[in-house]
Structure formats: structure tokens, C-alpha cells
Amino acid sequence: MKIAFLGGGNMAAALIGGMVERGFAPADILVVELDAAIRDRLQATLGVQTLAAPDAAVFGCDVLLLAVKPQQMKAALAPFAGALRGALVISIAAGLRLADIGRWLGGNGAPYERLVRCMPNTPALIGAGVAGMFAAPAVDAAGRELAVRILAAVGETVWVEDESRLDAVTGISGSGPAYVFHFIEALEAAGRAQGFEVASARKLALATVLGAAKLAAASDDSPAVLREKVTSKGGTTAAALAQLAARGWHDAVVKAVEAAAARSRELGDQLGKD
């Protein structure tokens, strides 16, 4: 099975690295990338074949993974219009809708339909991502399974049954790492305010978030139950949580996700305009 990547930047390199670790053969992976330095690096570090422009092997591949920036996509897909021979096309471009990608890839007025759209997040760069995925109706079970095998190389996957749900995924997990970084920043700043040096304050904050996330992932209890278990009446955690509640912490997170999802919808409208 030949898998071609269009764009060999950060996300593509992370995906390819994860795929090779999981047994995909480097010889079966082709990367079309404009930047010669990136091509050389991918070839040297991952042993994949690289090209400056798509050729017949790319047009005839089994899977085409679209990994250029959303703004670059239309121009990057121009050589592919009507040229693919049945490849499963997987886009990881934020915001770009399948109807637009299908139109750009199509030939003779007919849109290309074997499409999967994914919304990964930045922890994918260290193999700890989570991606929302949507498959167009023309993609069969085997196609969906293959898309999961590829995306699972850099983390968890979640299917959505309606493409518009990917805007919500963007609000939750796509932009979500920034909310967590912001929380770590705040916890670190609070540690500084309590008299700790930067290094110690950061270590306390980071290890707390990492440890709590690992505990939540490993536990059969829900996060709410875990929270209740560490909150004794009249204790220190109860005093802290009362402050978070009084300052609207929970609602602020819900509103943040709503704002990101709404912005994702707007960007999707803009990106697919022409």
C-alpha cells in the first residue's frame, strides 16, 4: 500500500514518525514537499521517498494525506484535479470542509468523494494527540479503519457522524491544549506568588496537571468523582474549589469552547469561499 503525503511539515513528520514506529514501511511512504531542506531531513531521518512535485506514483497512491496549511490547500491540490485513481484522501487541515476539498480534487464537474477529514491537536507532535474524524458517505468500513490506523499513530481518535461536529472538536481538543497551558501558567504564577522560584513553581504545576490527567485516564471513576474524593468538607481543596466556583471557572471553560467552535465555523466559511 502506497501512502503519499502532500506537505511534509511538522504534522506530517509526526504522523510519519508514528507510522514507521508502528510498522508502516518507509519505502511505501512518499512525501511531496516544496522545501528542499525538509525533504532532505525526512529522507535522512525517516527513510521515506520525497518529491518536489506530485508525479504518477503520487496520483496512483492508495492513500493521500493532505498536510499543507489550509490557506495553501487550493493551490496545492490544483495538479490533483481529476488525477487521483481512487485513493482514500485524508485531510488534517484545520477548518477546510470536505465539500471544498472534493470540489478542488474533482474532475469533469464531479466532486471527489473518497474523503476523510480529521482535526488533530498539537500533542500529536509527541504522539499524545487526539483527533476528531469524519468520513464522507463514499468511504467504506475498510477506508475508515485505514484512516484510524494512520491517525492512531499519533494518539487517540474519535469519530463524529456529522462534519459540522468537527467545529466542536476544534473547540474542545483542537484549541484545548492552549486552555491547559493557560491553567498551568496560572498554577505556576500562583506558586510564584506563594514564594517559589520559577523552576519549582513550574515543576509543581506541570507535575500536578500531568499526574491528575494520568490518574483520571487510569481510573474507573469519573473526573467528578475523583474531584469529590479529594475534597473533604471544610478542607483545603474545598476552600480552593469554592473560589473557582465563585469566579465562574466552569462556565468560563464552556464559553471558551463555544467561542472556539463558532470561530472554527467562520473560518471554514472563509477558507472554502472560492
Ligand SMILES: NC(=O)c1ccc[n+]([C@@H]2O[C@H](COP(=O)([O-])OP(=O)(O)OC[C@H]3O[C@@H](n4cnc5c(N)ncnc54)[C@H](OP(=O)(O)O)[C@@H]3O)[C@@H](O)[C@H]2O)c1
Ligand atoms: N501543527 C498542529 O498541531 C496541527 C493541529 C491540527 C491541524 N493541523 C493541520 O495540519 C496541517 C499541517 O500543519 P503543519 O503545522 O504541519 O504545517 P507546516 O509545518 O507549515 O507544514 C506544511 C508544509 O507543506 C509545504 N507545502 C506548502 N504547499 C505545498 C505544495 N503545494 N506541495 C507540497 N508541499 C507544500 C509547506 O512548505 P512551505 O513552508 O515552503 O510553504 C510546509 O513545509 C495544516 O493544515 C494544519 O491546519 C496542524
